[in-house]
Ligand SMILES: Nc1ncnc2c1ncn2[C@@H]1O[C@H](COP(=O)(O)OP(=O)(O)OP(=O)(O)O)[C@@H](O)[C@H]1O
């Protein structure tokens with residue numbers, strides 16, 4: 001397999017009181033790969049994603065992009081164009097006063113990429129499957145699934161190589177959920193984009209992830225092809241998540 005595009009190498013994060021949601025944790029994402037970061041609520045998925053974005057201080061280890069530490073200054077700015085974050089709660093993540101157009105254009109403006117803004121925003125709306133007529137709408141006029149598409153468009157506008165999607169479907173109903181998972185798969189096919197999707201729901205991992213890594217006790221307890229991990233789980237935590245999934249969504253298993 002190709003070299004990793006993005007890697008967490010021995011990463012530890014410590015919160016006051018000594019709790020370590022990441023404690024010497026290793027995780028890699030290869031180009032074009034969809035990886036599920038699975039784990040119970042509160043196990044540290046969001047914290048790890050924030051560390052991978054350089055937003056969360058680490059006490060040891062490093063994050064590498066294309067084999068090099070993500071660094072600071074200009075290198076970190078460039079990295080933050082290539083690796084885009086889709087936060088956990090789509091509606092809360094959008095400013096209710098701003099239009100869809102402005103929300104999608106925000107990344108371009110933050111990176112001072114002014115040229116061709118309109119064309120790039122409409123291209124991102126198209127890629128995310130949002131009708132262009134919604135460009136003037138505000139978040140409260142949209143469904144949850146449409147809000148999620150706005151966040152995805154806002155990430156795509158910077159033409160990233162990696163998406164870090166934090167629970168991208170957990171707040172959505174079953175139809176919107178299927179549509180967003182299909183969209184993430186299509187983005188990989190059309191743009192070759194790698195995606196790390198944090199989820200407590202193994203159904204989402206089963207549906208789209210090539211590989212599933214189970215986070216438990218600050219480390220990756222189990223990591224392998226999704227089919228192997230979910231049909232022949234080796235770790236107790238994976239079995240616990242599978243049992244929870246069967247109880248919550250028997251129709252999907
Ligand atoms: N800034 C912080 N200071 C102290 N503790 C924190 C902080 N952020 C998160 N935590 C704690 O660290 C643990 C991991 O939180 P995190 O949000 O990363 O989990 P998660 O796996 O994303 O959970 P969920 O599935 O509910 O989104 C939790 O116990 C949380 O309360």
Ligand SMILES: [Mg+2]
Nearest residue numbers: 045046088166
């Ligand atoms: Mg979280």
